[in-house]
Amino acid sequence: xxxxxxxxxxxxxxxxxxxxxxxxxxxxxxxxxxxxxxxxxxxxxxxxxxxxxxxxxxxxxxxxxxxxxxxxxxxxxxxxxxxxxxxxxxxxxxxxxxxxxxxxxxxxxxxxxxxxxxxxxxxxxxxxxxxxxxxxxxxxxxxxxxxxxxxxxxxxxxxxxxxxxxxxxxxxxxxxxxxxxxxxxxxxxxxxxxxxxxxxxxxxxxxxxxxxxxxxxxxxxxxxxxxxxxxxxxxxxxxxxxxxxxxxxxxxxxxxxxxxxxxxxxxxxxxxxxxxxxxxxxxxxxxxxxxxxxxxxxxxxxxxxxxxxxxxxxxxxxxxxxxxxxxxxxxxxxxxxxxxxxxxxxxxxxxxxxxxxxxxxxxxx
Ligand SMILES: Nc1ncnc2c1ncn2[C@@H]1O[C@H](COP(=O)(O)OP(=O)(O)O)[C@@H](O)[C@H]1O
Ligand SMILES: [Mg+2]
Numbered sequence: 001x002x003x004x005x006x007x008x009x010x011x012x013x014x015x016x017x018x019x020x021x022x023x024x025x026x027x028x029x030x031x032x033x034x035x036x037x038x039x040x041x042x043x044x045x046x047x048x049x050x051x052x053x054x055x056x057x058x059x060x061x062x063x064x065x066x067x068x069x070x071x072x073x074x075x076x077x078x079x080x081x082x083x084x085x086x087x088x089x090x091x092x093x094x095x096x097x098x099x100x101x102x103x104x105x106x107x108x109x110x111x112x113x114x115x116x117x118x119x120x121x122x123x124x125x126x127x128x129x130x131x132x133x134x135x136x137x138x139x140x141x142x143x144x145x146x147x148x149x150x151x152x153x154x155x156x157x158x159x160x161x162x163x164x165x166x167x168x169x170x171x172x173x174x175x176x177x178x179x180x181x182x183x184x185x186x187x188x189x190x191x192x193x194x195x196x197x198x199x200x201x202x203x204x205x206x207x208x209x210x211x212x213x214x215x216x217x218x219x220x221x222x223x224x225x226x227x228x229x230x231x232x233x234x235x236x237x238x239x240x241x242x243x244x245x246x247x248x249x250x251x252x253x254x255x256x257x258x259x260x261x262x263x264x265x266x267x268x269x270x271x272x273x274x275x276x277x278x279x280x281x282x283x284x285x286x287x288x289x290x291x292x293x294x295x296x297x298x299x300x301x302x303x304x305x306x307x308x309x310x311x312x313x314x315x316x317x318x319x320x321x322x323x324x325x326x327x328x329x330x331x332x333x334x335x336x337x338x339x340x341x342x343x344x345x346x347x348x349x350x351x352x353x354x355x356x357x358x359x360x361x362x363x364x365x
Contacts, residue, residue, distance in 0.1 A: 004037070004094065005039065005093045006095075007039045007041050008031075008039070008096050009041045009099060010040075010043065010097075010099060011061075012047070012101065012103060015191055016101045023324070026321040028058055030322070030337050031341055041067070049066070049067050051065045066080070069116045078090035095118050096120070096341075097122065097317075100317055109128075110124055111125050119348045123294060124351075126291050135215055137290055148310060150175070150220050154218060156213070156214045159206055180218050181195055181219045181220075182208075182218055184217075187213060191254060194208065222301055225301075227243070228242065228299050228300070228329070230326045230330055239280035239283050239284050242280065244266040244270070244271075267325070267331075268332055279309050286311050293351055294347045296316055297315045299311075300312060
C-alpha cells in the first residue's frame with residue numbers, strides 16, 4: 001500500500017509560534033515513516049507558507065520554498081509561489097494543522113482547508129471558532145446546562161469614552177464582584193489575563209485586555225484546582241483520565257506555562273473515582289456542545305470550597321509536544337503518542353468521507 005502523504009502545518013502569526021514549532025517537532029519525530037510521507041509546511045510570522053527542505057527539522061522550514069494552497073478544490077497540493085505548479089513535496093492527502101491561536105485554531109485556517117478540499121485533523125470551521133471564543137462558548141455551554149462561572153461581557157469600544165468605561169467597570173463590579181478575572185475572549189497562553197482584587201485595578205486590566213481583542217470577559221474568580229481532560233474522536237468522543245496542573249504562582253499565567261520549572265503536571269490527577277467519572281462526562285458533553293471533532297482538551301476549575309467543577313475553557317488545539325498535557329493524558333489512558341497520531345489522522349479521513357456523501361444538488365426523493 002502506498003504511504004499516506006501528511007502535511008504537517010505549523011508556526012503562524014501568533015504569540016504561540018514557538019510552541020507550535022515545538023509541537024510540530026514532536027509530531028514529526030513520532031509519525032511512523034513506514035506509514036507516512038511527511039511534508040513540513042512552516043507558516044512564518046508574516047503568515048507566508050514555506051515547504052520545508054527534506055531532511056531538515058521544522059524550525060528550518062520557514063526558509064524553504066514559498067508555497068500556497070489553491071482554494072479551488074481537487075488539486076490537493078501546495079503550489080509553488082514562483083512557478084504556480086504543484087511543488088515536488090507539495091502533494092498531500094491530509095493536513096495536520098498544529099497552528100495555535102488566531103488564524104490557526106479559530107476556524108480561519110479550517111475554512112481555507114475546506115475550500116481547498118483537503119482533509120485535516122481536528123475540529124471544523126464552526127467548532128474551531130466556537131471553542132476559540134470564550135464568550136460564545138460560555139453561552140453555549142450554559143445553554144447546554146453545563147457548569148460555567150458567571151461572567152459579564154465588556155466590548156473594547158465601551159472603553160473609548162471615560163463615562164462608558166466607568167459604566168462597564170461598575171457593571172462588572174456589581175454583577176460579578178471581586179475578585180474577578182479579566183480575559184480577552186479570543187486569546188491563549190494567558191496573554192492579556194488579569195486577576196483583579198481591587199476596584200481601581202479593573203479599568204487598567206480591561207484596557208490591557210482590549211489590546212488583544214474587541215470582546216473582554218469579566219468572570220468570577222474562584223479558588224480552585226485546575227483539572228484537564230483530553231478528548232479524542234468524532235462520534236463517539238472519548239475522554240482520557242483527568243490530569244491536574246499545579247503552579248506556585250497566583251494563577252496559571254504565561255510564565256507558569258512556559259518559563260517556570262516548578263509547574264507540575266499530575267497525570268492522572270489525584271481525584272476520587274466518582275469525581276473523575278463526573279469530570280470526564282462533563283468534558284465529553286462540553287466538546288459536543290461546541291461542535292468539536294477529532295481532538296480537544298477541556299479545562300476545569302475545581303472549586304476548593306464547594307467541590308464543584310466549572311468548565312473554564314475548551315481548546316480545539318491543545319499543546320502537542322510529547323511533554324504536553326494532551327498526549328500525556330492519552331499515554332496514561334493506554335494510547336501512546338505515535339498511536340494517538342495514527343488515530344487523529346484516521347479521524348480526519350473519516351470526517352472527510354462523511355462530508356463527501358452529503359448531497360450537493362437537490363434531488364426530489
Ligand atoms: N474564573 C477564574 N477563577 C480562577 N482562576 C482563573 C479563572 N479564570 C482563569 N483563571 C486562571 O487563569 C488561567 C488562564 O485562563 P484561561 O481562561 O484558561 O485562558 P487561556 O486561554 O489563556 O489559557 C487559568 O488556567 C487559571 O489559572
Ligand atoms: Mg487555559
